[in-house]
Amino acid sequence: MHKLILLLIGFTLSFNMLFAVDATLKIKKDVEQRTHIALIDCSEAQNSKVFKIFLSDFKISGHFLVDTKHYIGDISNNFILPKLKNKEYVLKYKFSQNNSSKLEVKLLNVSNGNIIFSKTYSILNRTKMPFLIHKSVSEVNNILNYPNISWINRYVVYSVYSAPRHSEIYLSDYTFNYKKIIVRGGLNLFPKWADRKQHNLYYTSYKNVLPTLYKLNIYTGTKTKIISSEGMLVCSDVSSDGSKLLLTMAPNAQADIYQLNLLTHSKKRITRFNGIDVNGRYASDENHIIFVSNRLGYPNIFKKSINASGISQMVYHGRNNSSCDAYGDKIIYSSRETNNAFRNNKFNIYLLSESTLDTRPLTTTGSNQFPRFSSDGSVVMFLKQYSGHTSVGYTNLNSYQSLLFPFYGKKVQSIDW
């Protein structure tokens, strides 16, 4: 009897370890709340990349315990292997590529063999294949009445350094299996989505004498000049309706945070400090911002009202907290845990809840930077460097599920999704 209990406890722990890529210090009993699902590849030519993307999508959703075995089957019938009878659902899929990509999916209820969902997805651009998978998994998730995970369908935009004074801006899916250069030539930095539909993005160009902010439509190529500034110019955040921008700029050689109203073309200086104020993010009701400032002698996270002068310190640990993001009353920030001038330092990402004043680390190993919330605030993206490798990490704040995707290529300058 005792052996059986130990076996069951070990079984439960192994579930947690299987999916724990980056340990969090808070343990939550959530395994038993997820749906058991298996994937059956019914393609004429099995593709391990397709299978892995399916696995990633189901895992990061936080709603599924997905069988990691790559089963082969036939989509034309509803037969379910006897060894999968302990699952709740089976997803059969058939992927094919000619001039376009096509994905057929069929969700079966294991208990009665009924088809719950069946759909065919296609896209003309072969390289955009990952988006078909993301779309199908987000719809399977919806059909089972789980909280929306449509953030997996979104583009990630990021800039990388290609040479001194040269960079490239890329579009990718969240797994980085799809990648495309969208801006090349010269130094183009700090890409930031301009609208929720991801049709336009802002970026800073150094082509002219002064840094200049442009808005680019990613489908038509229409490019609009927004503003220029001496010193530096960054679009740090965009209001939810897209009408206002938080900019870090230095018209008087002093970096401060400004709000630019695109409707009235008026500019409001939000911070006034003879040091460094950067990284403004709309917080709470968008009448406040959080930002990074060195007003205590080191970079740390602060909050202030856009229309009042009072400033609140938000973080009370660490001596170098130099990057942050906000969603509602949640703040994420990177904190340097070591102080070495001549080699890579250890950075960790922390989550702070303003309502509970609870702070907890989301990462524990390596150098973790560029923390970014998903569009619904449920998932945190970050860039991890560990043992000489660079990865993009995701942590689901509801399920504590973490995933890492290898990131090959040049040094990342900035990232948004």
Place this chain on the structure above:
Amino acid sequence: MKNGLLITILSLLFVGCSHKVPALNNNNNNISDANEISPDTVSIDDHNYDDSNNMKNNNILSSNVMNNSSDGFRSIYFAFDKYNISSNMQSNMSTNIKVAKDSSHKIKLEGNCDEFGTDEYNYALGLKRAKAVKDEMVSQSIAPAKMIIISFGESNPVCKESTNSCYERNRRVDIHLLK
């Protein structure tokens, strides 16, 4: 007692199995594309995108010389995470002030950082370094309107080796005439 404990553990493991099964909605059995991302996106070369004047590249000196400025100016170097001009840079500053006074052109001050900072903060640090040099020159009677400052953050390294001397060479302000 033992049976009760076993039942409790089994319940914890498999309580999620009763998730409500939705009915098949025939309206979903259609053909669809991934609509929002379906259209092809552009790929532009920003450097050649319009007729605006391109920045002149003034990186004409060899990177193994402890100077990346041009037109007779000397680069100013900074300590890790600092933006105050140290006493051992005063000789270079004296040279820069003399060259600035002798020139009728505008002067461009470019702040740079090593690779260890984070995105926006690193660009602001580079800007503070450039501003420190500008303020010193203003204090020596160089007109503020004669100078413009720009931060290149960590985007403009003169070397990429993982050595202390290389990191030190990247924490600098370069000065050029804007001709």
